[in-house]
Amino acid sequence: MRKKLSNFLLIVFLGAVAIGILNIENICKKYIYPIRYGSYVEKAAYETDIDKYLIYAVIKTESNFNPEATSDVGARGLMQLMEDAFEWVKFRMEDERDISYEDMYTPEYNVEYGSYLIKLLYEEYGDVETAVAAYHSGRGSVNEWLKNKEYSSDGKTLDKIPSDTTAHYVNKVMKAYNAYKNLYEQDK
Secondary structure (H helix, E strand, O other): OHHHHHHHHHHHHHHHHHHHHHHHHHHHHHHHOOOOOHHHHHHHHHHHOOOHHHHHHHHHHHHOOOOOOEOOOOOEOOOOEOHHHHHHHHHHHOOOOOOOHHHHHOHHHHHHHHHHHHHHHHHHHOOHHHHHHHHHHOHHHHHHHHHOOOOOOOOOOOOOOOOHHHHHHHHHHHHHHHHHHHHHHHHO
16 A cells, blocks of 8 residues: 555656646746736736837837836836837827826836837837838838838838848847747636
8 A cells, every 4th residue: 555655646746747848948938028007017018009029028128017117218117118109109109197207117118118119119110120110210210211112122111121220129029928928828
């Protein structure tokens, strides 16, 4: 009886180890691509109709989920908004709340404004990668690139991004976006 119990416990233990080994890759990836500030991201995704995994990917790429992040050029918060982008989004949102650029260190407001910026850019360009390029380089740069047949065959989407830093940024965001979708959509 004791030997059967020992064998049973050994089988259970080995089964648990096997399950752990099979899931270790996803566990590691979820550590690399975490879900943080979920209530703010969920709300912003719902209000803007932007995929929450794209929002997570931008946050991951921009600040690695550090709400106090400040870039060398002064971008702030989780989604690294510049002051001119903040002002443009505030105007487009017709937001009359007493929210200032100082509030971009507050995760709730930063995610709301950053997500709305993605929404505006996606509505303008109709393509995720082109919108992400504009999020990084600005609409002016992207609009110039779209006029150039070397970079855009249709004038609406970018076939090639002439800025290495923006191309790298878009690649990082899209890699993170795909990782988030692959890791978390299966959990539904």
